[in-house]
Amino acid sequence: MKIDIVTIFPDYLAPLELSLVGKARETGLLDVRVHDLRNWTHDRHRTVDDTPYGGGAGMVMKPDVWGDALDDVASDAGTGPAPRLIVPTPAGVPFTQGMAAELADEPWLVFACGRYEGIDARVVQDAATRMRVSEISIGDYVLNGGEVAALVMIEAVVRLLPGVVGNPESLREESHGEDGLLEYPVYTKPPSWRGLQVPEVLLSGHHGRVARWRRDQALRLTAQRRPDLIDKLDPDALDDHDRSV
Numbered sequence: 081m082k083i084d085i086v087t088i089f090p091d092y093l094a095p096l097e098l099s100l101v102g103k104a105r106e107t108g109l110l111d112v113r114v115h116d117l118r119n120w121t122h123d124r125h126r127t128v129d130d131t132p133y134g135g136g137a138g139m140v141m142k143p144d145v146w147g148d149a150l151d152d153v154a155s156d157a158g159t160g161p162a163p164r165l166i167v168p169t170p171a172g173v174p175f176t177q178g179m180a181a182e183l184a185d186e187p188w189l190v191f192a193c194g195r196y197e198g199i200d201a202r203v204v205q206d207a208a209t210r211m212r213v214s215e216i217s218i219g220d221y222v223l224n225g226g227e228v229a230a231l232v233m234i235e236a237v238v239r240l241l242p243g244v245v246g247n248p249e250s251l252r253e254e255s256h257g258e259d260g261l262l263e264y265p266v267y268t269k270p271p272s273w274r275g276l277q278v279p280e281v282l283l284s285g286h287h288g289r290v291a292r293w294r295r296d297q298a299l300r301l302t303a304q305r306r307p308d309l310i311d312k313l314d315p316d317a318l319d320d321h322d323r324s325v
């Protein structure tokens with residue numbers, strides 16, 4: 081997978097050199113390029129923003145600078161398929177595990193990280209004539225810019241690429257995985273720590289009982305913390321025991 085990121089703070093993306101994402105880059109599973117938006121400015125001051133039409137507080141990012149940047153970054157395609165453009169914004173559609181899986185199937189993503197009050201709306205309109213564009217929010221809160229949101233999305237996507245996570249089984253049983261539940265609590269040695277015991281059933285070696293316990297815990301936790309996820313479960317996927325938890 082190829083990922084381009086356009087930002088006025090390239091240093092913000094430094095964590096992409098670390099951990100699983102960094103390793104995926106080293107092994108050639110992932111090609112990441114970070115671009116400084118100011119390379120496409122047209123004036124001595126390298127201006128990227130201007131006052132909003134209609135008035136109001138803050139500044140808006142200039143369409144001409146963004147337009148040129150995206151033209152150049154996406155022109156790398158030559159005659160090949162255009163990238164999918166992701167614009168992180170608190171006004172976007174909510175990012176989910178399902179969306180991470182969808183993006184993990186794309187060969188090429190371009191992230192356009194806005195700052196200030198956002199990017200002139202015509203930039204997305206114009207880009208959408210040439211490529212698929214998704215404006216995505218990582219949650220109902222406001223960050224100072226799209227960089228951290230891009231990091232979040234990239235990490236969620238890259239760990240789904242084949243070969244990035246050592247044991248693919250570990251992707252199946254986690255929160256927001258296939259069963260639509262939050263993950264059950266986990267424990268390791270020692271069996272007793274500061275007077276707290278590992279639940280007996282996990283020491284039993286009885287796979288069926290362990291699996292039942294884990295599902296019960298996942299159901300309970302999800303009902304407590306995320307009742308909205310319980311409402312979304314497929315009723316046919318619940319057995320009688322599930323319903324009694």
Ligand code: ADE
Pocket residue numbers: 168169170216217218219220221222223224225226229
């Ligand atoms: N930029 C600022 N806040 C954001 C959010 N919540 N999600 C995505 N991009 C953002």
